[in-house]
Amino acid sequence: MSIHKTSQIRLLRYYERLMSDYRLRDDLTRTVIDGFAFPLGIVPGEIKPPTQGYTIAYNPGEDDDPDTYTFHIVVSHERVASVLEKAFTMLPGEVYGIVEINSRDAYRAIDVYVARESVPCDDLLITWKIFENVLLEDAAIAAGANSEDPFIEVFLDQWKGISIIVPLDLRDKIEEMLNQFDLEEVPQTWPLDEENQNSKPSITRSVIDLDEEASPDIDDMLWQMRYDWRLELRVDPSTNVDDAGKELGLTLWRAIIGAESADGNPEDRADVVIWATADSLEQLEQFVIEAFKDHDKWILTEVFAVDRVALDERPDTLTNLELKQTEAKVHLIEIEPWSDAEESAEDSSGDE
Numbered sequence: 001m002s003i004h005k006t007s008q009i010r011l012l013r014y015y016e017r018l019m020s021d022y023r024l025r026d027d028l029t030r031t032v033i034d035g036f037a038f039p040l041g042i043v044p045g046e047i048k049p050p051t052q053g054y055t056i057a058y059n060p061g062e063d064d065d066p067d068t069y070t071f072h073i074v075v076s077h078e079r080v081a082s083v084l085e086k087a088f089t090m091l092p093g094e095v096y097g098i099v100e101i102n103s104r105d106a107y108r109a110i111d112v113y114v115a116r117e118s119v120p121c122d123d124l125l126i127t128w129k130i131f132e133n134v135l136l137e138d139a140a141i142a143a144g145a146n147s148e149d150p151f152i153e154v155f156l157d158q159w160k161g162i163s164i165i166v167p168l169d170l171r172d173k174i175e176e177m178l179n180q181f182d183l184e185e186v187p188q189t190w191p192l193d194e195e196n197q198n199s200k201p202s203i204t205r206s207v208i209d210l211d212e213e214a215s216p217d218i219d220d221m222l223w224q225m226r227y228d229w230r231l232e233l234r235v236d237p238s239t240n241v242d243d244a245g246k247e248l249g250l251t252l253w254r255a256i257i258g259a260e261s262a263d264g265n266p267e268d269r270a271d272v273v274i275w276a277t278a279d280s281l282e283q284l285e286q287f288v289i290e291a292f293k294d295h296d297k298w299i300l301t302e303v304f305a306v307d308r309v310a311l312d313e314r315p316d317t318l319t320n321l322e323l324k325q326t327e328a329k330v331h332l333i334e335i336e337p338w339s340d341a342e343e344s345a346e347d348s349s350g351d352e
Contacts, residue, residue, distance in 0.1 A: 022216045024133055025209045030077070037077040039160045041139040041207045045200035050074045053186035054178055059165070066151060069171050073162040073178065074189035080136055080160055086177055087154045087164055088125060088145075094118040095145040097229030098155060101222055102140040106310040107242040107251070113222075113231035121145070127228040131221050136160060139204040140218060143225070161189070223304055233306075237281040240308075250277050250325045252314060253284045256305045259298040259335075268339060270298055275318060275332040277325040281306065287330050295335065 024040070031038045036049040054073040061067045075083055096115035103111040124145055128135070135143055135156060144155030146165070153165040166174055175185075210217055225231065240248045253276050261268030274291055278284040284306065292300050311323050317332055 022131075022134075022221070023209045024137065024207050028205070028207065035076065039077055039139060039207075040137040041204055042159065043203045043205065045202045047202065048191045050190045051186045051188065052076060053184050053189060055187075055189060056171075056185060066167050068151065068165050068167055069174075071162075071164040071166075071174055071178070072189065073164070073183065075162075075181070075183070077136070077160065079181065080156070080162065081132065083162055083178075083181055083183075084154070084156060086180070087162060088121070088128075090152055090164070090166070090170075090174070090177070091121050091145060091154060092147045092150075092152070093121055095121045095124055095147050097124055097225070097231055098144050098146065098153075099222065099225055099229070099231060100142040100158070101218070103307075104305070105307045106313065107248060107308050109243055112234045113226060114234050115230050116232050117230050118148075119229060124229060127225060131225065134208060134218070134221060137207045138218065140206070141222070219305065235281060237285070240278075240280045248308075250279050250328060252276075252309045252311055252318075252321075252325070253278050254305075254307055254309050255284060255288055255303065257288065257300060258302040258304060259292070260301050262297055262299050268337070269301075270335050270337040272298065272300075272336075273332075273334040274330060275309075275315075275334075276328070276330040278328050283328055287328075291330060291333055295333065298335065 028040045030040055031042070031044055033044065033047075033049040036052065038044055052075050054071050057070045057072070059068045059070055073083060096118050097113075098115070099113040101111050101113075103109055105111065128143075135141060139158045139160075142156055142158045144153065144163075146153035146155075150167050150170070151165070152167075152170070153163065155163045155165075157163065164174055178184075206218070208217055208221075209215060240251060242248060255272075255274045255276075257272040257274065259270045259272050260266065261270075274288055276284055276287045278287060288300065288303075292298060311321070311325075314321055317334075321331060
């Protein structure tokens with residue numbers, strides 16, 4: 001199920017919302033410790049600030065991969081954008097986007113999205129600029145891009161450190177670039193964990209202003225980045241495991257989907273939520289395809305999100321669902337048309 005089946009109407013709707021309504025909260029105070037400014041999305045505990053500069057690590061290549069160097073750069077918030085802008089100039093014309101984001105999946109901490117095809121670097125950076133304020137401030141999301149030939153990667157992590165991975169022959173070029181920002185190699189940037197082990201832990205917080213009901217959130221942002229950068233979730237669709245690799249068997253899934261009318265009316269659209277028990281993403285996707293065959297008034301156009309949900313977090317509409325499921329099946333299909341004439345949700349349920 002590809003997100004790239006989206007219609008132009010849906011795409012324009014999202015761009016209009018994102019460009020007109022998205023903004024950062026104005027009630028947050030930035031933490032500054034010894035001159036080091038943190039992103040708004042991080043409230044540091046009682047920790048020592050990092051040493052600004054960069055570290056270098058040598059990475060021996062495996063199989064046919066080249067040997068590389070990884071530069072990890074840490075600078076105060078007000079300098080991150082400038083260093084990133086210069087780092088992005090090191091990328092060639094075609095690149096592959098990467099996004100890591102805190103997961104809503106009950107059994108996975110981080111969702112990693114990687115590109116299935118390259119996009120022009122200039123196009124990728126247009127999307128980056130739209131969301132740059134959030135990417136620089138929100139600790140829930142990390143993003144960047146890499147290229148194949150030569151292999152170069154520029155990545156902004158969740159704590160807003162910058163990683164640059166390059167072939168060995170580009171080391172001098174990267175060091176020259178960093179020297180333009182008066183940055184030098186240091187033994188370490190962030191203090192070792194044991195130096196902060198007795199301190200108050202840091203916390204993270206959302207930075208997007210959601211005061212208005214229609215305000216776009218980080219899910220809207222992720223969806224747009226997935227569309228623009230041709231991203232797909234990096235998971236094995238044939239298995240169902242947690243972060244530790246433990247096989248989970250049957251679990252409850254939720255798929256959030258966009259649909260349009262089968263009669264061809266571009267204004268007749270709906271949001272669809274499907275709840276099912278399945279043993280893999282592949283099986284869940286097959287349930288979705290079959291559900292649209294049964295509800296032939298609607299055609300699937302895009303998949304916004306697919307997550308596993310813990311049974312004790314199931315919605316009220318599934319309160320009668322047995323905690324121990326022994327059969328893969330669809331439990332509930334919720335269809336919410338966009339049109340004013342069909343404001344109420346159309347529900348169709350299986351066995352609960």
